[in-house]
Amino acid sequence: MAERPGRATDCSPRRVVTKGTGDVQQDSTSGAAPGWYPDPSRSDLQRYWDGEAWTESTAPAAWPGGPPAPTGPRNEPLAVSAFVFSIFGGFVFAIVFAFMARGRIKRSGGELVGKGFTTAALVISAGWVVAIGGYLALDAAGVLENRNADDFSGEEREVAEVIDRFEDGSPDTICDDLLTEDYRVTYRGFGGPEHCAERVADDDDRGEIDVIDIAIDGDTATVTAERPGQLVQPRITITLVRQGDEWRIASVGWR
16 A cells, blocks of 8 residues: 655655656666655655656645546547537537647647547548538439429320429419410419419419329320328319410419
């Protein structure tokens, strides 16, 4: 059992101070138990002897009973936090915390570790950035769009393309290019064709439409569709008529 620091004992490790450096060395044959002993180079300090060598850990000589035995380096909390945030997609926080942790580790003089956590956090965060950037690029290019026209062929595909344009088109485009002349007047109420775009813009029901079935009878097409992503999905019936080489929407019924 180690003696209380500051007391001279026969078990105290023998010290040798290397000339010109002040470095503390020890006689490995001293056999002193690990503990706090008077610092061999400074009388106002105690230094921890680990049983084989003097450590870098010091404490004031007046510390009652000596401080607790020093532990090894500890993980920088921000480094661990950065890693956790990166795993769960919080890559912005992960990147900020990782660089903050690296700075603290560098300035700690070896008392803090965790660079591996920061490296992992930065690598995972970079993966999130690449994945999200790739998704946005594909979405902007229209690659990820689930268009109704892709599910049909022939005349049915032509009808589905009109529905897709109705989903995404501007009010002016819908009124001028997709609706019949009569439906421009009666779309979502009554009014002159010049007010059609206003009524289309105010239509809260227009949005994503998932076509279920298309039935064509001569110059009339009946589309059965629904609104995806809703708990209760109302059926939508859209009637189109062929005018020349184009299909135009003659009515839209929500039920």
